[in-house]
Amino acid sequence: MDITWLLFLLPIASAAIGWLLLNKQHTLAAYLSTASVIATFVISVSMLLAGKDTQASFNWASVGDFHVKIGFMADQMARGMMIVVTGVGMLVHVFSLPYMKKDAAKARYFACLSLFMFSMTGIVLSDNFLMTFMFWELVGLSSYLLIGHWYQKESAADAAKKAFLTNRIGDFGFMIGILMIWGIAGSVSFAGIADWASHVGTLTPLMTATLGAATLCIFCGAIGKSAQMPLHVWLPDAMEGPTPVSALIHAATMVAAGIFMMVRFFTCFETGEAHGAPEADHAAVSLIPSFAWTTIAVIGIVTSLAAAFMATQQDDIKKILAYSTLSQLGYMVMAVGLQGSEASMFHLYTHAWFKALLFLGSGAVIYACHHEQNIWKMGGLLKKMPITAITFLIATLALAGFPMTAGFFSKEQILHVANHQGGMLFFIPTVLVAILTTFYMFRLVFVVFFGKNRSENAEHAHEVGPLMFIPLIALTVMAVIAGYEGIAGQMAPLFHHEKVNFGSIEFLSSIGAFIVGLVLAFVFYFNKDEDKLSGNVLSKVFANKFYIDEFYAKLVRVFQDAVAAVVHFFDEILIGGILVGGLSRSAAGFGALFRRLHSGNLQGYATLFGAGALLIIYLTVFVF
Numbered sequence: 281m282d283i284t285w286l287l288f289l290l291p292i293a294s295a296a297i298g299w300l301l302l303n304k305q306h307t308l309a310a311y312l313s314t315a316s317v318i319a320t321f322v323i324s325v326s327m328l329l330a331g332k333d334t335q336a337s338f339n340w341a342s343v344g345d346f347h348v349k350i351g352f353m354a355d356q357m358a359r360g361m362m363i364v365v366t367g368v369g370m371l372v373h374v375f376s377l378p379y380m381k382k383d384a385a386k387a388r389y390f391a392c393l394s395l396f397m398f399s400m401t402g403i404v405l406s407d408n409f410l411m412t413f414m415f416w417e418l419v420g421l422s423s424y425l426l427i428g429h430w431y432q433k434e435s436a437a438d439a440a441k442k443a444f445l446t447n448r449i450g451d452f453g454f455m456i457g458i459l460m461i462w463g464i465a466g467s468v469s470f471a472g473i474a475d476w477a478s479h480v481g482t483l484t485p486l487m488t489a490t491l492g493a494a495t496l497c498i499f500c501g502a503i504g505k506s507a508q509m510p511l512h513v514w515l516p517d518a519m520e521g522p523t524p525v526s527a528l529i530h531a532a533t534m535v536a537a538g539i540f541m542m543v544r545f546f547t548c549f550e551t552g553e554a555h556g557a558p559e560a561d562h563a564a565v566s567l568i569p570s571f572a573w574t575t576i577a578v579i580g581i582v583t584s585l586a587a588a589f590m591a592t593q594q595d596d597i598k599k600i601l602a603y604s605t606l607s608q609l610g611y612m613v614m615a616v617g618l619q620g621s622e623a624s625m626f627h628l629y630t631h632a633w634f635k636a637l638l639f640l641g642s643g644a645v646i647y648a649c650h651h652e653q654n655i656w657k658m659g660g661l662l663k664k665m666p667i668t669a670i671t672f673l674i675a676t677l678a679l680a681g682f683p684m685t686a687g688f689f690s691k692e693q694i695l696h697v698a699n700h701q702g703g704m705l706f707f708i709p710t711v712l713v714a715i716l717t718t719f720y721m722f723r724l725v726f727v728v729f730f731g732k733n734r735s736e737n738a739e740h741a742h743e744v745g746p747l748m749f750i751p752l753i754a755l756t757v758m759a760v761i762a763g764y765e766g767i768a769g770q771m772a773p774l775f776h777h778e779k780v781n782f783g784s785i786e787f788l789s790s791i792g793a794f795i796v797g798l799v800l801a802f803v804f805y806f807n808k809d810e811d812k813l814s815g816n817v818l819s820k821v822f823a824n825k826f827y828i829d830e831f832y833a834k835l836v837r838v839f840q841d842a843v844a845a846v847v848h849f850f851d852e853i854l855i856g857g858i859l860v861g862g863l864s865r866s867a868a869g870f871g872a873l874f875r876r877l878h879s880g881n882l883q884g885y886a887t888l889f890g891a892g893a894l895l896i897i898y899l900t901v902f903v904f
Contacts, residue, residue, distance in 0.1 A: 282336055284352050286323055287362070287405065290316045291398035298391035309387035310380070313394045314373040320397065321366040328359050328771065337407060353407035353470065357547075357625070360773035361404045361540055364632045365533050367758075369397050371751035372528040375640050378747045379524055379647060389429055389522070396422035400533050404540065408469040409458045412541065416454070416501065419537060420447050423529055427521040439517040446514040450504020457497030464491060474548040477567055492569040498545060499576055502538030506609050509583045513829055515606055519598040523643030526598060527636045530605060536628050539612045542576075543621045543774065566619065577617025577702065581709050584610025586826065588716035592723070593814065593823035596653050597642045600724050604679065605635060607713060611694050614706065620697030622776040627690035629772040630762050634678035634687055637755035641672035644748055645728065648741040656810070657735040658728045664741045669729045671752040676725055678759040680718040680797065681790055688790070689763030693778055695786040711789045718797025726805040734809065 294316035302309035327334075337351020352358075373393060380386050399422050402415030420443075428440025462468050464487070465476035483491065502508065507515040518530055529535070549567045566573075587606035594600045608631050615624035646653055648665055662669040678687035691714065698710040733739040743749070761767050765777045781787060804812055813819050821827070 282334060283323060284327065284334060284336070284354050284405070287320050287366075287401050288352075288398065290319050291394045291401065295391045295394035295398060298387055298394060303387050303391075306383075306386040310377055310390045313390035314370075314377065316394055317366060317370045317373050317397055320401070321363075321370045324359070324362040324366045327354060328363055331356075335407060348410055349408055349469070350411055351407045352405035354405060357544070357773040358404050360625075360629065360771055360775070362401070363771050364536075364629060364773075365397070365400050365404060368533065368632055368636045368755075369393075369400075369528060371636070371754055372524045372640070375527075375643070375748055375751045376522075376524040378745055379643060380522065383522075385429065389426075392422055392425045392429070393525075393528070396426065396529065396534075400537065403537050407471065409461065410468050413451075413455065413458060416451065416505070416537070416541075419505070419534055420444060420451070423447075423518075423534055426525045426529060427518045429521055429525070433520065435517075436520040439514075439520040443514040443518050446511050447504040450500045450502070450511050453497045453500025454504075457494050457500065460490065460494035460497060464494060470544060470548050473545075477549045480567070483567060488567075488569050491567060492572040495545075495568050495572040496575060499542060499572075502542050502613070503579070504538070505541075506535050506538030506613065507583075507606055508538075508579050508610065508613055509586060510828070512583060512587070512606055513825075513832060516599050516602040516825070519596070519602050523598065523639060523646060526602070527639035527643070530602065530639075533632070535605060535609055536612075536632065539609070539616065539624060539628050540773075542613075542616050543625055546616070546619075546621060573617050573619060575617070577614050577706065580610045580613030580615070580617055581706055582610070584608070584614060584713050585709050585716075588713045588720070589822050590825050591720040592716060593811075593819050594720075595655055595811075597645065597655050597658075597724065597728065598639070598653060600655075600720060601635070601638050601642060604638075604717065604721065607717065608635070608679075611691075611710070611713070614702075614710070615694055615697045618697050618701040618706065620693070620701060622774045623690070623693035623697045625774040626763075626768065626772050626776075627694055629768070629775075630678070630686040630690040630759075633755055633762050634675040634685075634759035637671060637675040637752060637759055638679065640748075640752055640755065641668055641675060644668045644744045644752065645672075645741075647748070648744060649735075649737040650740075652735065652737045655724060655727045658738045658741075659731045659734040659809075660729075660738060661741055662729040664733075664738075665743045667743055667749045668752065671749075671756045672729070673725060674756050675759050676721045679721055680794055681714060682794060683791070684760075686759055686761065686763035689768070689780070692780055692786055692790060695790060696778065696784075699786055707789075711793050714790060714793035715797045715800075718794050719801050722798055722801035723805045726801060727808070731807045731809070 294313050298309040298313055302312065333356070334354045335352065337349045339347050340350045341348040354362075373390075376390070376393070380389055383389060396419065399415050399418035403412055403419065406412045406415060424440050424444040427443050428437050430436045431440070458468060461473065465473045467473055467476060504511045515530060515535065519526055521529075546566065546568065584607045587603045587610060591600050591603035591607065594603060608627070612624040612627055612631075615621070615627065644665065645658065645661060645668060648661075648668075649658060652658065674685070678685035681688045681691035695707070695710055695714075699707040733741075762771070768775045769777065811819075814823070824830070
């Protein structure tokens with residue numbers, strides 16, 4: 281048996297054993313799940329070092345000539361993504377051991393983590409769309425279970441349902457897109473689609489439009505999983521789950537699944553390098569029409585910009601990071617839409633390490649502050665939690681694209697794609713997002729780690745233990761070195777090295793954005809006890825997330841009430857009142873009439889008999 285199959289078997293076995301056999305032995309279940317993910321990380325590293333593309337599959341079901349296959353495709357892109365999934369997953373498991381130590385449902389929590397690892401492995405390694413879709417739905421299930429882990433809290437239960445239902449909207453479009461691609465290419469395997477694309481030649485206008493529509497339907501799946509507008513509303517609410525869940529699902533893996541899937545799909549349609557394109561751009565000729573690319577890019581940059589504005593006025597430490605994730609995912613989607621898949625995947629890879637670090641760092645802060653999440657009730661934690669503070673600051677620098685951190689290299693490639701393949705229409709918003717990113721992240725750092733303690737919880741905070749700060753240190757190392765060519769060339773999916781041009785507009789804009797954002801954050805928030813920018817109209821709009829959630833609530837209520845009124849009309853008036861009720865009342869009326877005729881009076885019967893005889897005579901003589 282190929283060792284790659286163990287990447288599937290170990291986590292699902294851990295989930296099944298933990299859920300069914302160890303549901304009352306919490307510590308053993310936790311250690312089993314952690315050992316499983318460590319083993320999968322070791323296997324992923326061995327596959328990466330081997331550097332060999334492997335593939336295997338078997339028929340899972342057959343209907344005539346149609347076969348549903350379960351198989352893996354461990355190419356360079358998949359191997360790099362598995363390092364991210366298992367590497368971050370391993371550190372999250374270790375961090376969770378002390379974080380969830382006193383949780384009454386710890387066994388269920390670790391079983392769900394293993395189920396999630398199994399689901400993500402299936403998405404990354406699958407060699408066809410049907411298998412991808414099956415594991416795609418399993419990711420949705422495991423995400424639902426983990427977000428709603430503390431289901432006793434109404435907010436957590438509601439957040440889990442919101443995430444599940446919102447993703448189903450995108451997944452419905454994804455399913456339609458898969459069926460359309462099957463109809464167009466005659467295959468659902470990535471190899472089969474690529475083979476069709478390489479031999480199809482020139483497409484007719486109708487076929488081109490159909491392929492574009494299919495692409496956008498498939499993109500609907502990414503809109504849901506990667507939380508792009510207008511289906512972005514579930515991700516901030518998902519912060520109701522345990523903080524390690526946020527680090528694993530909503531920073532590094534699940535939300536990145538949509539980006540990975542789109543890049544995997546688009547590479548099937550690349551038929552060669554574009555003639556005359558600059559070497560650095562690596563733009564490929566694609567059969568997918570321009571309107572599909574443009575739609576994807578626009579949705580990405582709009583999401584990125586809107587989420588960045590929302591993050592500037594959030595007070596919950598995890599929600600600031602959630603909107604930051606939305607913004608960075610928008611960066612990646614924009615790059616995909618501008619046919620910069622290499623830049624998108626590179627940013628996905630670097631972002632995974634420092635965003636997981638930020639979430640775990642916020643978890644350490646929340647844990648030390650007795651589960652306080654409001655940044656204005658913290659303060660002065662640099663002295664209380666120096667390891668957490670320093671690692672968090674380094675992750676912030678990486679996210680802001682500070683030179684020589686991993687985020688600097690990937691952000692440079694995003695800016696390069698936006699400028700050279702999108703023009704000023706995309707480049708200017710991209711730079712604005714970079715300014716806002718530095719601004720809201722240093723707002724968080726200044727308020728949480730500097731100044732004075734603003735609450736009793738902050739006053740009594742202390743540094744977390746080794747099992748929590750060791751993962752922080754490991755992620756800090758990756759947040760610094762992951763972008764360098766020697767590391768990224770081996771690990772990053774679809775990595776293409778771009779030398780930094782220190783005189784280019786992208787570099788100057790990046791440095792300028794960092795300086796402007798840092799200065800603004802320092803002026804407004806360093807050693808401040810309240811938000812001086814809150815209270816105005818714009819800040820209220822940003823704090824309330826452009827009132828999109830409220831709009832959706834009213835929209836659902838209006839349509840729900842309207843549908844309910846129509847159903848009530850048909851059910852109560854037409855069906856109950858006229859059809860079923862009318863017939864029953866008619867039968868009852870006739871029954872009551874005939875019951876009156878059967879009075880038991882002989883004279884009455886004789887009278888009715890005589891009247892009937894006269895009626896028959898009349899009808900016989902005068903009518904018939």
